[in-house]
Amino acid sequence: MITNATGVTLVCLGPSSGFEVRSVLRRRPAAGEIEVAVAAASVNPIDVRRAQGYGRRLLSLVGAGRFPMVLGNDFAGTVTALGDNVDAFKIGDRVYGVKPPSTEGAHASHVLVKAAHVLPARAGQDLQALAALPYSFVTMWLAVRGAGLTRQNAAGRRVLVHGAAGGLGTLALQMMSAWGASVTAIARPPDFAACQEAGALEVVDSSSKPFATLSRTFDATLNFATWDDDLALMGVLRDGALGHATAVHPLLANFDELGWVRGVLKTLSDKRRHRAALPKNARYAWTVFKPETPALQELRELVEQQRVGLPIAIQESLAGAAQAFDHVKKGRRGRALILPG
Template sequence: MKAVVQDRFGPPEQVLRVTDVDRPEPGPGEVLVRMRATSVNTPDWIAVAGVPYVLRLSARAKGAVRGTDVAGTVAALGEGVTAFGVGDAVFGTKWGSGFTTAGTFAEYTVTAADRLLPKPEALSFTDAAASVMSGLTAHAAMTDSFTAAPGTRVLVNGASGGVGTFAVQIAKHAGAHVTAVCGPGNLDLVRGLGADAAVDYTAADFTAGTDRYDAILDNVLNHPPRRAMRALAPGGVYLPNSIGNTGGLTAGLLKMAAATLMGATGRATVRSVDGNFTPERLKAVADLVETGALTPVIDRVYPLEEAPAAVARMYAHHARGNLVITMGE
């Protein structure tokens, strides 16, 4: 089968190549999926580029196939799997399933059966793939880490990215007043998603203003956490969700650690965003997409052969919404 294989750490278009590899076989409790679409997420470019450098100590580069979001049809079933049949359209994730087999930047992948759901008929494979990691993370942020509701004020920093575009819509659907922070070219985009206010980060600093928020979902960490927390209302919640866009030994890990420390010492309410897969959470995201309450924002769709360019675009932090890789009919 065709797959995108990584040779070493570095710029995606220099270290990723499309080649033939052996097709994985499902083990007990696993499903072989004929991939139709997957998406590129922050963990993918981190693993490909090897930043922050400290993560290279625990990551494998040579021979790795990246990607975690699954959307496709069942090709074979492992022993004991009864929830699906060959040919069923499914979507879900490999995230947390052990990565004992190739990732999803490939024509086939294997994942645990309990990490898949039947794909709703109204959902295209492209939208399904775009809704997994980004949708799960945004849903967790706006319903579990913080409960967006009428009367609450939410600020989403990095509102035009994959997680951000979902978070703006989920918070607005819940009735919150939403402020979206993004670049000047994406102001109309976030307004179109329902944001009540759109802030151009190149022209205004939300940490220096007078507005206060019940929750700040920080997908960028372009400010020191202490400074970002100035914009919280009394009792507000800070949700750090980034390692930052810089390279180096630690990148944004120190900012994440600083935010965690401030939460642990009681100087602020800081909560992590646990966007891990649960069937209930992914179904909730899919239901919102099916009903039209949530629209996956897709920046570009790439064929598998151009997957290195897709990861490079994510690595350059230019994507508006999600980047999807497709594997043909």
Template sequence: MVTNAISAALTCVGPGDGFEVRRVLRRKPAAGEIEVAVAAASVNPIDVRRAQGYGRRLLSLVGAGRFPMVLGNDVAGTVSAVGNNAGAFKIGDLVFGVKPPSVEGTHASHVLVKAAHMLSAPRGWDLQALAALPYSFVTMWLAVRDAGLTRQNAAGKKVLIHGAAGGLGTLALQMLSRWGSQVTAIARPPDFAACRQAGAAEVVDSSVKPFATLSRAFDATLNFAAWEDDLSLLGCLRGGALGHATTVHPLLANFDELGWLRGALKTFSDKRSHRAALPKGTQNYAWTAFRPDAAALQELRQSVEHQRDGLSIGLRTPLASAGQAFDHVRSRQRGRALILPE
């Protein structure tokens, strides 16, 4: 690696204060790390919210709460430097993967990542398009597992997915239908066809009181849409169900809005009241949060190697125009938004 080499980084200046492309010194990879020359990094809804200050209090515990910060949790590109004990990766390898929440995220021309959180890019895939998958896939897989579903037990299970047309929902439809589950999707009418194509056996209109038409018949429910609907989803579980997981819980917001003590008490109260609403014998209830996970990454590896799952790309924009990508996600436009350093 060239001494004093420079990276361009999309820097979020402060809560709601917008972005600047800043030049920063590239550091040598530490043991277990590789440096990736970024081909693309995706913008996820959590990035849009963190740019406004969301989650600062709790994320400060892992060094991810201070401004200015570089956002982004998934990436695809080319290995440009390798630290000691970084596995089999070598300079020039094409890779994709994830990075935990930090203030040195993947919205940059070069990024340091743990080798254990990266996968080799398979032949036949658009390298940029691979950047849209890791964060969403890992988060989805964790939620599916938290709800009690596995490859071994999913066949024949009735699963209800709220927010089925989003990134997490689409990937869950693809994976669970492949595992043999009978999946019902809650989505808007313009997204019905896409949900069926992704694997939904049935689609319910989210705009006309969807829970009024659903009975307590489901083995598992997944909430990728709205915390306000969580109790309604619990009401769709049968007695003795596998369980429920939500990725739209108020954990970070509770601490942001109420501070450490009251935030902890509110979180405990929210979880207790929702657990109390579970049908008798339900085994699992979870608030799922993203984190790199070896088993999830292995499932992602198998998925892309067999060209099974994917997400459509709605926007590709250079680093200097990255605000467009954030606007794309904020306004919930179709397809994933990618930032390209060049």
């Protein structure tokens, strides 16, 4: 225990029960961990859904399904304590990083996190801007890899990004363009300019039957929009395409709604049906977030090159966190941050 040291957390009490700010006794970091005083933490769509009970059955397998819980996966701040066997950081370092799903998330004044899941922030880098990136970037990177794309093979590939104006889509446009891919975005007309600024060479209107205007010429497709469009996205892959990945699959919902046995059967059926729509030898992936060292390394490189970033729309204290959650729940533009200080 860190002697007499306390912090505060934003506790989600359960569906329809709201939030409560609680004082907690801080724990000493375990071996390989660091403690970070949180300057800012993101509210991501998954936080909003988990606050409503989404994913509890499957997430319970990793100890992340029980209320009350502290939500939040990504953060930025300053190192305040080191566990044994940590030599990459020192107390006072500015950092940003990500936590796997748990009930002890980043919506708190202090967070314990594996040092391997943390990146250094240079002097002068905006910690609030950095806090908006890790969870979305890692999730996006996993989808890109699942579709068969890498930094080494992306140059010149035709890539279609559905849901291109959201956090995942914006980061995909930025990373894919940095890698030299030719990216087409699907988005609403008010978001066309933002997509082009992020790196899209072409933008297709999502509100006017977008797939009817697209031919089977794409090397990879990424779905960050809706499961209902998943089969249509695969329909524009060319013969010999790399593959398709979706971050909006029904995995967690299948188990929530159907239980263990029927959830497994429904998931297997969904995957089998969608794989059958792929061109021969193309890859198919459902993206499930988890911290990945190569993804974090790619994030660090692109941050240093100033090639990635997300707009921040709202910043709230722990006491005002309900407003940040409401911003995300209503699908408003820009990122929502919680500033525990």
